[in-house]
Amino acid sequence: MTIWHEERGSGDPVVLLHSSVADSGMWDPQWQPLGDRFHVIRPDFRGHGRTPYAAEGPYSDAGDVADLLAALGLRRVALVGSSYGGRVALELATGHPDLVARLVLLNAGCGLPPTPDIEAFGSEEDRLIEAGDVGGAVDLNVRTWLGPEADEPVRTRLAAMQRHAFEVQLAADPEPERGRDPIDLPAVTAPALVVIGGHDLPYFRGSGRHIAEAMPDATLLDLEWAGHLPSMERPAEITSLLRDFLS
Template sequence: MLLAHDDAPDNGAAPAVLLLHAGVADRRMWSPVAGHLTHAFHVISPDLRGYGDTPLPPEEYADADDVAALLDHLGIQDAAVVGASYGGRVALELTARHPARVRQLVLLNPALRGIAPTADARAVDEAETALLDAGDVEGAVRLNITTYLGAGASLSTREALAGMQRHAFEVQLAADEDAERTGEGPRPVSVDVDLARIAVPTLVVSGAHDLDHFREVARHIARTVPGAEHVELPWAAHLPSLERPGAVVTLLLDALRDDPDVHAP
């Protein structure tokens, strides 16, 4: 299945940059950022399965394989991969499963399998589950907007993110209902990631106001990936590209251009 995606016009032989969205969003979360990168890069932003315009069919899949197939479809040999939260986890899985396709990683508050959730993350997960079990999708949407967007995010940003999260819940809950009725549902493959074997330049970015869990994940990745750098943004919560897109554009341009002054918050 080909992922729905935006493919900004290729600037000649410009290097490719792949933007992978967070699990509370879809590819539209990159709208405030992507246009500011296209003068220097070939920018691709897909919707992963169950998000945005990409369906969630009842079959086995790995997000990393879906992304590699998209790069094949677009004729892209390799890309710098920018992943936010869940998209950061997919970026790491792509690097582990298809290492030749990734030349650089920028991970914004990434997720990672195998790291035990902290108390605050468990509380959010339990509250979300309780709301969804009770049929309160709007309550679950509000919970995630409050949890994952910093206080400085604009009202329009909050409304846009709420629309993305609401749609994702609808698609994913419908897939769950179909699986209960038919016995056939989506079957995501768990991809092992050996951080010590990642061999591309890696920048890990965390937010000082994010959940403790994601801050610990960022520290763990930065400690374990050889040569990785870690920057904590003092103003950021979980989604800095939506909270202060201009600051994230600057950070990405510096990182992706290999600027010697890179990573200054």
């Protein structure tokens, strides 16, 4: 299955990989301005947005993205990954180093052991889902992942994306078997900008510092105003940051 995607613009290819709390719609503020300068591609992972939550066998999101890029005939791309999308970018850069020209990682995970803050979030989300309180789980995610700069329309937009993902994934029968590809940070040699947010959970702040220290050509940027999803919280500022680093 080829995951849903759309393209805009021409020039150097840039792939936008969304957070697991959202879908490709989280990049709406960046879509037109980046497309005016680059060939931009934004896919939906399985179970998000317009890609079904189904598979004929085990799959990985990094494998899906690699297959999509091969189908599009793209051999060298810049990857911009938000949260889980950043983890997928690191998996792709590990498994296909010749494919990745540059990386921007916005509060990305990299598989570090969970810390109490992320364990507490996961336990509460599981409790709400098991109780059938999808609305409560949506609210929990919006409160947790958006920082103080996010206005009410942004919170409403994220809630809609998260609710859709929950509904699609909970309805899957059978649930597909998703795997995760390995990450080898010292082997990821592409120039990288690693962004962390001052209002994000300690788990992701620590992950960002670890990524920046372990990768050979990484720059750490700590945005004191940002929560977990800065591209939605101050979209114009992040768009400018992306244009500058990717140019």
